[in-house]
Amino acid sequence: MFAIISDIHSNLEALKTVLLDIQRRGVKKIYCLGDIVGYGPDPGPCLDLVAQHAELSLCGNHDHAVFYEPTNFNVSAERAAFWTRTSLEEEADAERRNRRWRFLGALNPREELNGFLFVHGSPRKPINEYLFPDDVYTAPHKLLANFERMEQLTCFCGHTHVPGVFVDDPYFETPDEMGDSHRYTIGEEKVIINVGSVGQPRDRDPRAAYVVVDDNEVEFIRLEYNIDVTAKRIRDNPFLDDFLGQRLYEGK
Secondary structure, eight states: OEEEEOOOTTOHHHHHHHHHHHHHTTOOEEEEOSOOSSSSSOHHHHHHHHHHHOSEEBOOHHHHHHHSOOOSOOHHHHHHHHHHHHHHHTOSOHHHHHHHHHHHHTOBSEEEETTEEEESSOSSSTTTOOOOTTHHHHOHHHHHHHHHHOSSSEEEEOSSOOOEEEETTTEEEOGGGGOTTOEEEOOSSOEEEEOOOSSOOOSSOOSEEEEEEETTEEEEEEEOOOHHHHHHHHHTOTTSOTHHHHHHHHTO
8 A cells, every 4th residue: 555646846834744644544655756846845844754754766857857848838937936946955954955855866757667658648658648638639649659668567757737637538536536436446557647736626616635545446545635824835935926826726
């Protein structure tokens, strides 16, 4: 049994809520699919918690942007990336500062573990390719090309902040379509499972999202957290755009 988290985006309140829930459920292993930083007000503490609790951590496009350079980012995301870098550099504790940078620099783009593929974006472009639910209608060739790249039957990803399961018909199934249990059973067909976002959901549900995998059962979990705290910290930060806090209330 293990939990998968992704797209925390420096949202400490959401991350702490999710970690407490994982602990309450007795889940010992945590895998993180990237974008620990970016957008939000608490990059350092989020890096510390993920480094402490996650057995596996991958590189997301915002992690990559902070360590290297932001490319193809909108203005708000770029501003947040540059501020995040400055914030990490200005950490007064040299040991903590260096530990965070070493952790960021060591993040891999993809991992294969126990027969599963783990990426941030997609199987063929693990850091920055988006797989949107609408792609089943507007870009089915993109989804099919990703399924062709997969040697494994199951891939877990994040990046779009929208939880659900792609099958290679192609088709996308939301957690709500799975019934009251919000559980998906992994079978013998190829699937790409998006675990959703801890810190910035975009499926019109503001609650933090993550999954727990128990054998072949994937449970999609949503948790309320204190959005007010994160939104206020964003508003109080002159280098972060206010809408980055407002969007948290709307789940988009």
